């Protein structure tokens with residue numbers, strides 16, 4: 035479990051950083067190859083960076099799907115809890131469990147639809163336009179991410195029923211500023 | 218009895234040549250089948266966007282599409298990229314001999330294993346080049362950042378001219394041209410005018426170097442499942458819509474050129490025969506370069522039509 | 529009828545407190561399974577392609593840049609510079625807070641981030657100088673809202689994505705209203721400070737001002753890079769976001785050295801999680817608006833409103849009420865993503881400029897962030913000041929009224945919004 039947690043964290047942090055670098059390098063490349071420096075310009079134009087946009091998009095889609103699962107585990111997904119928070123504890127708990135199970139159900143259905151869809155696309159020769167990767171591999175983000183998310187919802191439900199604790203991301207909290215506040 | 222519904226989705230506005238042709242098809246189809254078929258049009262990517270419509274068709278979520286011919290390469294039918302080759306059609310006659318003859322038919326056949334039936338080719342016209350500097354000779358392209366849509370052939374074409382091809386989403390093109398993220402682009406005149414690109418491009422060269430067209434396609438399972446009489450009626454309606462599409466493509470391109478000229482914002486340049494020869498000399502190698510991808514025989518057969526049909 | 533079923537289902541699911549993204553998705557699934565012939569597999573397709581778009585990628589980039597800036601000591605230097613400029617007027621430190629929020633807003637795309645970055649430094653300092661806590665909280669909660677009006681802005685990117693409006697034009701359109709609102713909030717602050725005779729600071733010399741400016745210049749330069757880069761054609765808005773993330777990383781780690789390299793993975797992870805949450809809402813909102821479109825609901829609503837003879841003025845009034853109400857229960861990105869695709873067709877039919885309409889929505893979202901029960905800025909400020917939400921609500925009131933007046937001004941005087949983009953783009 036710890037391994038899966040780390041893999042998830044490592045993957046999304048990596049995708050975030052890598053996508054930023056790829057886009058940054060593509061911009062630098064376009065800018066530099068626009069400068070009429072003899073020799074260098076020809077060399078730069080020969081380097082093809084047309085895949086950069088596509089790669090960035092796919093990296094972020096994968097980050098979004100796996101990050102959404104990580105977000106369930108850390109309680110980052112926002113909901114309208116104004117009403118529910120006004121209820122007494124037993125009722126409030128019922129609603130929370132209902133919400134978590136609804137999340138598990140939705141992601142389970144989407145994961146299965148996604149798996150069916152990927153299976154269908156895998157029967158074709160579709161590729162992405164720029165990198166010409168098989169489309170079904172790229173679309174794997176949907177079933178993988180959704181099943182992982184469903185698993186995370188069930189995990190959180192289980193812990194909540196057993197301990198009454200809910201992961202809660204504090205959107206009002208930003209790390210690294212405590213020291214400045216004190217100073 | 219409830220009518221058979223054909224959802225026809227496309228990514229451009231209703232008042233473009235393709236949008237108008239789609240409307241003509243709806244009209245003809247509903248009349249020919251006496252209301253047994255209802256065509257629902259979804260223009261402007263309201264239902265499915267550029268990147269998802271092919272999958273949506275294969276899933277059966279829409280029944281009919283008219284994607285641009287460059288979209289078929291990623292589907293696994295690279296032969297369609299032949300339409301993107303520079304100077305492959307010296308004039309419209311050869312184009313029609315291809316799209317309405319055996320070559321077009323055999324291309325459409327290649328879609329069947331993908332669960333797609335091809336019904337017709339719709340014209341959008343030959344492309345012109347634009348930039349903020351005059352483009353008379355291939356050397357003028359040196360180092361220019363030229364926007365293309367995602368395509369290996371178009372990438373090779375711009376590189377053959379010495380330009381630096383840039384893939385940009387259609388929605389970003391206007392602002393990118395205006396601010397100078399890219400220096401120029403290629404388009405048929407009607408697209409250039411409706412997207413107001415002439416407002417942000419000082420120079421335009423009538424190069425007719427390449428072609429832009431669409432294929433009207435349907436979900437094969439849906440099409441084969443239609444009663445034979447309805448299929449025949451729809452075929453006839455499609456023929457009517459196609460000749461309308463091809464006629465207005467010419468008309469709209471002519472009208473767009475006039476409007477651009479009248480706006481006075483862009484200098485329009487016609488290539489001299491000598492200049493045109495230079496462009497051809499620079500661009501024809503792309504046809505050979507792409508033989509491995511697209512198919513040597515296919516390219517050769519179209520070239521043969523060009524030499525034979527050169528009236 | 530279908531429209532009613534969809535909205536009621538969505539509302540009920542949302543009020544159970546489940547994530548907004550899940551309630552959107554479940555509504556669509558329930559409807560597709562039971563009432564239409566749209567193949568449900570298209571849900572899986574849309575969940576991928578809904579964010580398969582380079583413009584949307586500006587959101588994770590801006591979030592990453594913002595996180596590097598908050599961790600990197602940029603805010604502190606901006607506050608020092610702002611204090612040296614306006615600190616000697618009535619309520620000097622509070623005015624510096626408004627100015628610093630405006631400056632930080634010009635490099636960050638989010639409002640709560642602006643409140644945190646500026647507020648956590650300036651609020652303790654204000655209390656130390658003898659300001660009532662509520663006064664400081666009120667200033668910063670509302671000035672922080674400038675984060676989404678002064679470009680760059682994540683909410684503007686979301687509006688542009690759901691309505692196909694140019695991000696570049698929206699950014700440009702936010703400049704004048706942003707500066708105007710900063711001025712209005714500053715004026716309110718100044719009046720209150722003069723009335724209560726709040727402390728003024730010694731006037732800084734020009735040499736001190738220059739030193740403060742020089743120290744904050746690395747952060748201020750980002751304003752030039754983002755806006756300048758977009759309008760001189762160095763890059764597209766999305767690329768500008770990526771460049772600003774790299775730049776913010778460099779100044780945080782190598783120039784100001786307020787952040788160690790060891791912290792980078794954590795910042796990447798936090799930014800990824802925050803982005804993923806927003807992108808997950810976006811995908812489900814795209815799904816929802818797909819359902820709306822295939823049920824022809826926006827078109828039907830537009831037709832109904834035209835039929836009833838609603839004019840532009842009454843329509844905009846209704847829109848404002850609707851959005852202010854929505855601001856009571858939801859956070860801005862969800863509101864924009866759900867409401868924009870529905871309201872936009874009506875607005876364009878009535879001849880309202882798409883860019884102007886976008887700015888109206890953004891200003892509305894700013895107001896919503898500053899009042900309870902759901903108001904992200906308010907929560908953030910309460911976290912920093914340890915004040916209760918009720919107490920804070922009272923404290924925010926004078927500035928909130930200023931913002932409401934400003935909202936009316938922006939709604940009915942489109943020239944404020946459109947003057948600059950028209951100047952630049954036409």
Ligand code: NA
Pocket residue numbers: 632633634635636637638674675676677678679680681
């Ligand atoms: Na901002």
Ligand code: NA
Pocket residue numbers: 855856857895896897898899900901902903
């Ligand atoms: Na609120």
